[in-house]
Amino acid sequence: MTLNNSRSAPLSCAEFQEQLPDLFAAGGNSSIEDPQIAEHLKSCENCSALVRDLQYIADQAKQLLKPTHEPSDNVWKKIQEGLAADPSYAAGPGES
Amino acid sequence: MELQGLPMTETKTAPGLFKRNPPIAGEAEAIERAKAGDAEAFSKLYALHKRRVYTLCLRMLGNVSEAEDMTQEAFLHLFRKIGSFRGESAFSTWLHRLTVNLVLMHLRKKGLQLVSLEETINPSEEDSPKRDFGSRDTQLAGSVDRVALERAVAALPPGYRMVFVLHDVEGFEHNEIAVMLECSTGNSKSQLHKARLKLRELLRESEPTAQTDLKEAAL
Numbered sequence: 439m440t441l442n443n444s445r446s447a448p449l450s451c452a453e454f455q456e457q458l459p460d461l462f463a464a465g466g467n468s469s470i471e472d473p474q475i476a477e478h479l480k481s482c483e484n485c486s487a488l489v490r491d492l493q494y495i496a497d498q499a500k501q502l503l504k505p506t507h508e509p510s511d512n513v514w515k516k517i518q519e520g521l522a523a524d525p526s527y528a529a530g531p532g533e534s
Numbered sequence: 535m536e537l538q539g540l541p542m543t544e545t546k547t548a549p550g551l552f553k554r555n556p557p558i559a560g561e562a563e564a565i566e567r568a569k570a571g572d573a574e575a576f577s578k579l580y581a582l583h584k585r586r587v588y589t590l591c592l593r594m595l596g597n598v599s600e601a602e603d604m605t606q607e608a609f610l611h612l613f614r615k616i617g618s619f620r621g622e623s624a625f626s627t628w629l630h631r632l633t634v635n636l637v638l639m640h641l642r643k644k645g646l647q648l649v650s651l652e653e654t655i656n657p658s659e660e661d662s663p664k665r666d667f668g669s670r671d672t673q674l675a676g677s678v679d680r681v682a683l684e685r686a687v688a689a690l691p692p693g694y695r696m697v698f699v700l701h702d703v704e705g706f707e708h709n710e711i712a713v714m715l716e717c718s719t720g721n722s723k724s725q726l727h728k729a730r731l732k733l734r735e736l737l738r739e740s741e742p743t744a745q746t747d748l749k750e751a752a753l
Contacts, residue, residue, distance in 0.1 A: 459720075459727035463708055491674045492730045495737070498683055499702035505585035506684070507592050513602050514580060520610045521573075 694729035
C-alpha cells in the first residue's frame, strides 16, 4: 500500500491510523510498501500493538464461522408446513 | 422472488470461500436428489446446514424469534431455488449468500438503515471506538477465547456488527458487502475498521484484572 502524498516527514499516530482501513483491506502488514507507513509501524510501539491486535481480532473471527447455535425443532416443522402449502412442492423445486 | 443484490443464478465466489466451505460428505448427492424433488434429501440438507444458517441469522439479527423465522424463510427459499445451483461455488457459500440477502431484505422492510451514515460520520460518544493515539497497553494476542469474542460481537452497534460478521466471519469481500448494504466500498472498509476498534475496546474491558494491576504498578 502506498500513501498518497510525497512528504518525507514522519507520520503522526493519527495520520498512520487514518491509513489503517485501506491497509487492512489491502492485506495487512504484508502489503505495506510505503516507507513512511513502514517506518511508523517499526518505530511506534503503540501503533504496532494496535495493528497486531486488529489483525488478531480479524484472525480470531474466523473461528466464529463454526456454528454454535441450534434452531428449535419448531423451525423444521414450520418449513414442512410451508412446503406442503407451496403449490410448487408437488411439482418439484423451481429453476428460476 | 428476486432478492436485492442477489441474482438467484450463481455468482462467482470470492477467493478463499471454497477453502472455508469445503464440501460435506453426502451433500452433493443430497443436492441432486433435492433438485429432483426428493423430500428426504431436502431434510438431509436442512440437517447439514441448519446450525450455520441459524447462527448467521442470529448474529445478524440478535433475536432468537426473528432468527428462527429467517432460517425458515431461507430453507423455503432454498427449496424453490435449488434448481439454479450449478455447483460453481460451495453450496454453503451459495446458501449463506441467499440467507444474508433475505435477512437484509427483512431488515429493510422493517425500515432499518443497514449502514448508518450517522454512525459513520458522527458516531455517538457511547458507540464509537476510541482513537488510540498515545496509550500503551498489553496485547490481546492469545488472551481472547471464542466465548469472549462472541459476546463482544453481540455487543457491537448493529451497523458495525453487520459488516464485521459479513467480512471477517463469513468471508465476503468489501465490494460484495457494498452491493448488499447499498453503500460504498470505502464505507464498508471504514465500518469494518471501526467494528474491530470497538471490539478491541470491548475485549480489553472484559479482560481479567491483569491489565489494571499493570497500570496500577506503573503509577
